[in-house]
Amino acid sequence: xxxxxxxxxxxxxxxxxxxxxxxxxxxxxxxxxxxxxxxxxxxxxxxxxxxxxxxxxxxxxxxxxxxxxxxxxxxxxxxxxxxxxxxxxxxxxxxxxxxxxxxxxxxxxxxxxxxxxxxxxxxxxxxxxxxxxxxxxxxxxxxxxxxxxxxxxxxxxxxxxxxxxxxxxxxxxxxxxxxxxxxxxxxxxxxxxxxxxxxxxxxxxxxxxxxxxxxxxxxxxxxxxxxxxxxxxxxxxxxxxxxxxxxxxxxxxxxxxxx
Amino acid sequence: xxxxxxxxxxxxxxxxxxxxxxxxxxxxxxxxxxxxxxxxxxxxxxxxxxxxxxxxxxxxxxxxxxxxxxxxxxxxxxxxxxxxxxxxxxxxxxxxxxxxxxxxxxxxxxxxxxxxxxxxxxxxxxxxxxxxxxxxxxxxxxxxxxxxxxxxxxxxxxxxxxxxxxxxxxxxxxxxxxxxxxxxxxxxxxxxxxxxxxxxxxxxxxxxxxxxxxxxxxxxxxxxxxxxxxxxxxxxxxxxxxxxxxxxxxxxxxxxxxxxxxxxxxxxxxxxxxxxxxxxxxxxxxxxxxxxxxxxxxxxxxxxxxxxxxxxxxxxxxxxxxxxxxxxxxxxxxxxxxxxxxxxxxxxxxxxxxxxxxxxxxxxxxxxxxxxxxxxxxxxxxxxxxxxxxxxxxxxxxxxxxxxxxxxxxxxxxxxxxxxxxxxxxxxxxxxxxxxxxxxxxxxxxxxxxxxxx
Numbered sequence: 001x002x003x004x005x006x007x008x009x010x011x012x013x014x015x016x017x018x019x020x021x022x023x024x025x026x027x028x029x030x031x032x033x034x035x036x037x038x039x040x041x042x043x044x045x046x047x048x049x050x051x052x053x054x055x056x057x058x059x060x061x062x063x064x065x066x067x068x069x070x071x072x073x074x075x076x077x078x079x080x081x082x083x084x085x086x087x088x089x090x091x092x093x094x095x096x097x098x099x100x101x102x103x104x105x106x107x108x109x110x111x112x113x114x115x116x117x118x119x120x121x122x123x124x125x126x127x128x129x130x131x132x133x134x135x136x137x138x139x140x141x142x143x144x145x146x147x148x149x150x151x152x153x154x155x156x157x158x159x160x161x162x163x164x165x166x167x168x169x170x171x172x173x174x175x176x177x178x179x180x181x182x183x184x185x186x187x188x189x190x191x192x193x194x195x196x197x198x199x200x201x202x203x204x205x206x207x208x209x210x211x212x213x214x215x216x217x218x219x220x221x222x223x224x225x226x227x228x229x230x231x232x233x234x235x236x237x238x239x240x241x242x243x244x245x246x247x248x249x250x251x252x253x254x255x256x257x258x259x
Numbered sequence: 260x261x262x263x264x265x266x267x268x269x270x271x272x273x274x275x276x277x278x279x280x281x282x283x284x285x286x287x288x289x290x291x292x293x294x295x296x297x298x299x300x301x302x303x304x305x306x307x308x309x310x311x312x313x314x315x316x317x318x319x320x321x322x323x324x325x326x327x328x329x330x331x332x333x334x335x336x337x338x339x340x341x342x343x344x345x346x347x348x349x350x351x352x353x354x355x356x357x358x359x360x361x362x363x364x365x366x367x368x369x370x371x372x373x374x375x376x377x378x379x380x381x382x383x384x385x386x387x388x389x390x391x392x393x394x395x396x397x398x399x400x401x402x403x404x405x406x407x408x409x410x411x412x413x414x415x416x417x418x419x420x421x422x423x424x425x426x427x428x429x430x431x432x433x434x435x436x437x438x439x440x441x442x443x444x445x446x447x448x449x450x451x452x453x454x455x456x457x458x459x460x461x462x463x464x465x466x467x468x469x470x471x472x473x474x475x476x477x478x479x480x481x482x483x484x485x486x487x488x489x490x491x492x493x494x495x496x497x498x499x500x501x502x503x504x505x506x507x508x509x510x511x512x513x514x515x516x517x518x519x520x521x522x523x524x525x526x527x528x529x530x531x532x533x534x535x536x537x538x539x540x541x542x543x544x545x546x547x548x549x550x551x552x553x554x555x556x557x558x559x560x561x562x563x564x565x566x567x568x569x570x571x572x573x574x575x576x577x578x579x580x581x582x583x584x585x586x587x588x589x590x591x592x593x594x595x596x597x598x599x600x601x602x603x604x605x606x607x608x609x610x611x612x613x614x615x616x617x618x619x620x621x622x623x624x625x626x627x628x629x630x631x632x633x634x635x636x637x638x639x640x641x642x643x644x645x646x647x648x649x650x651x652x653x654x655x656x657x658x659x660x661x662x663x664x665x666x667x668x669x670x671x672x673x674x675x676x677x678x679x680x681x682x683x684x685x686x687x688x689x690x691x692x693x694x695x696x697x698x699x700x701x702x703x704x705x706x707x708x709x710x711x712x713x
Contacts, residue, residue, distance in 0.1 A: 052658050055650070080660035092655035096673025105669065106659040113660070145673075162659060 002029035004067075005201045006170055011062035013050045019060070020046040022226035028170070031198040035212055035237060036205045038223035039245040044205045045089060047223065048174045052086040053079050066170060080106075081113035083169030083200075087159040087176050094146035099158075102146045103128065103165055110166065131164040135191040153184030160191040171195075172203045177211035189214030209241035222248055268308055268326040269408070276300060276415055279333045286335045287418040289388035291395040299414035306408040318593040318625045319535045319564040321409060324507045329448035329479050335418060338364040342442035342472055353686050355436035355466060356381065358421070362441060363449040365419055378429030378461070384420030384452055394424065398456055402485040402513035402539075409509050413450050413483045420452030425461040425492075434464040434684050441471045441478040441506065453484035455494070457520075462493035464684045474503035482510040488520040490544065497525045497682050499694070500534060501703070504559065507533040518544025518573070525682050526565065527691065528555040529698050533562040540569045542576040542604075553582040554678040556671075556698050557590025557622065564593040569611075571604035578608070583678050584615040585671045585699075586622035595627040598639060605636035615645040616674055618667065668699045 008026040012019065020043045028034055038044050050057045051064055053076035064071045071079050094102070107127075108118040119127070128142060135157040147155050156176055163171050173192065177185055192202065192215055204215055212220075212234065220236040221228045224245075229252055230236065240248075276283070276296070284293045308322035309315070332338075343359035343366040357368040358381060365383035375381055380391075388395040403410045421437060439451060457463055471478060488494045500508065508531060514522060528534055540549050555563040569578045584592040598609045615624045628641040648670050656666035675695055682688045697703040 054654055054658075056654075075663070076654060076657035077660050077662050080658055086658050088655065088658075092651050094652050094655070094670070094673065096676035097669050101669070102656070102659070102661075105656075105661045105665060109660045109662055109665070166660065 005030045007065045009063050011064060012060045013046060013057045014060055015057050020226055024228055028201050030201055032218045033202045033215060035217035035220045036203060036223055037220060037237060037240060042223045043226045044223055045174055048086055048172045048205055051172060052076060081110050085163050085166055085168030085171045087163060087173045089175040089178060091147045091155040091159055093148045095148045097146050098143055099146055100142040131161055134164045134194055135160045136187055137161055152179035156180055156188050160188055164195055169200050174205045177206055209237045212237050224248060224252055266307060266322060268322045272412055273304060282333055287385055289385040291388040291392050291399060292385060295400050295414050299411045302406060303408055303411035303415055306406055306411060308408050315566060315595060321509060324509050324533060329446045331448050339442045340366055342440055346440055353690060355434045357436040360421060360439045360451055362443055362447060363419055363451055365421055376431060378426035379431055380422060380424035381435055382422055384422045384454055387422035398487055399454055402515050403483050410483055410511060413452060413481045417450035417452050423455040425457045425463045427458040428460045430462040434466050436466040439469045446477040448479040451480060451482045455486040457488050457492040457494050459490045460492060464495040466684060467498040469500040469502050471503040471506045477505040479507045484512040486514045488516045488522055490517040491519045493521045495523045495683050497684055497687055499527045500531050501529045502531050504532045506531060509535050511537045514540045516542050516547040516549060519546045521548045523550045523683050526553045528563045529694060529703060531561055531563060535564045538567040541572060543572050545573045545575045547576040549578040551580045552678050552681045554675050555584045555592055557586040557592055558588040561590040566595045568597040570599045571607045571609060572601050574604055575606045580611040582613040583675060584624060585618055585674060586624055587618040589621045591623050593625040597629040600632045600634050600637050602633045605634055607637040609639045611641040613643045617645060617647055671699050672696055
């Protein structure tokens with residue numbers, strides 16, 4: 001019997017008074033990879049933002065438990081400490097904050113949460129070095145400001161690097177493939193696969209089947225108009241690739257057109 | 260503006276001088292300084308202190324700064340020399356040629372005179388005026404001559420100051436450091452004066468630190484600095500204020516640059532009560548470079564006001580001003596900055612920028628950038644922004660597990676990084692970064708590093 005990791009029930013959320021998520025249900029077990037696909041504006045990024053605790057969104061109903069802990073009651077930093085990680089679609093540039101200081105603050109905050117002492121400098125630098133190799137990031141990364149002047153590919157690799165350092169239980173990759181050339185895509189996907197184990201799980205949010213050639217999902221969900229309207233195996237992604245989203249829209253709306 | 264002739268605030272100083280003029284002259288014992296008091300008195304009697312709302316003083320009342328009845332050590336008794344001896348600088352690991360000004364008295368560090376390299380004079384201004392009357396006569400009061408009541412008051416009542424002279428062609432490697440300390444068991448007003456002459460082709464770096472030893476007493480500093488940077492000379496200065504909530508400071512710094520000279524001046528306000536700083540830079544020869552940077556960190560009820568003017572009076576000069584404030588609590592900030600390009604200054608490049616962050620809804624920032632250009636051959640710009648910390652950045656950091664308060668601190672620190680890095684005194688940039696970090700995380704001035712037992 002598999003152990004449940006994430007349990008989302010009847011999740012409703014809005015931004016600026018407009019309801020985007022209209023009752024999302026999602027169950028994820030340890031060791032699984034789930035892909036969430038859907039047309040533009042269906043609520044994919046809202047779902048990841050709401051789970052990570054972006055204050056821009058207001059949750060109006062529902063629950064989201066990570067290994068039994070209600071996420072929706074927690075500030076974003078505590079969700080991270082509990083093992084949630086969001087790889088941003090648009091990683092934020094933070095001029096003046098070096099990667100090494102950024103990661104040290106993140107690592108030590110989590111250790112504090114777990115009641116552990118801050119990591120020794122030498123130990124920390126070793127950790128950075130090891131994890132950097134997973135996504136083939138440059139050694140001068142440490143002294144550079146967070147994402148500042150990074151290329152699109154470097155930004156995404158940097159997200160996976162952070163994921164590698166923080167070792168989350170559940171990672172949400174929001175459009176991690178957008179803006180990546182094929183080499184960068186392979187490195188990023190390779191990094192994600194290396195980090196996979198039987199205790200953690202991954203949600204891959206994507207538009208295209210392409211990324212799923214590299215990160216094999218166990219389940220594929222289609223999010224449309226704020227609800228998961230279809231769940232299937234990997235073949236569902238292939239079907240979408242072939243037929244587009246219109247048939248789904250047609251089934252749901254009965255017209256084939258977005259309202 | 261109606262002339263508020265001899266307001267009550269001003270009256271007390273006029274009376275003080277009239278009753279004690281002989282005593283003051285005798286205690287100072289430097290004709291070159293004493294000779295200027297008469298003119299200063301007539302300027303002071305006819306020039307009111309600026310009040311809040313006056314042109315250039317929109318947010319700061321100088322009259323209020325000088326209104327309290329502070330003590331003034333007219334007879335120069337009981338100068339607490341030990342305060343200097345026991346003082347431990349917050350900028351350690353920086354090897355400097357240090358001297359102190361305790362209240363208004365010059366106190367050299369142990370063996371300073373012997374350690375000064377050839378060509379370097381760093382001494383009491385009164386002593387300098389006795390030993391080198393011609394030099395002091397030539398420069399003293401020549402830049403700070405405008406009709407400012409504050410300069411006049413300083414000239415009227417000062418008894419000592421600091422003289423720095425760098426002989427022609429002398430390049431001083433070690434930075435000079437001047438530590439201004441308040442140490443008195445009673446409320447006190449100190450008149451401080453700095454005269455710097457960097458002769459042709461010479462170069463010097465100066466670190467100035469302002470401290471208060473007893474944060475329970477009210478102090479006021481009247482600080483006037485005149486800095487002459489002669490042909491081809493180089494002058495770098497970093498001025499750090501770390502005083503108490505009960506300390507007021509009225510500082511005026513005048514810089515005159517001759518042809519081909521370079522200056523890089525930084526002013527940092529870490530903590531203060533009320534601090535009004537005026538920077539007056541005149542580029543009087545061609546091909547000068549002037550860089551003026553400032554950073555201010557306000558919290559609680561601090562009031563920080565920087566007022567700059569950079570006057571381009573000669574062609575082919577380059578000036579750059581960058582000021583940044585982060586204001587938290589109920590603090591108040593003001594920046595008035597002016598660039599003046601005269602008809603005599605074609606091919607001028609002059610830039611000014613001020614960027615500010617309000618970290619609390621109760622903090623306020625006032626900006627007044629000004630350009631006055633009387634010439635077509637110029638490249639000039641100015642920009643002013645005031646905003647809040649970026650919510651996206653804060654969320655990104657929190658999503659990685661960094662608590663909100665820490666994320667905010669890191670962003671505020673990051674905001675100041677270019678100002679910190681503009682400080683060119685070796686080693687100081689790193690120390691400044693550390694001080695700013697401690698300022699933001701609240702551990703600055705915790706007395707842990709000071710052994711003055713106040």
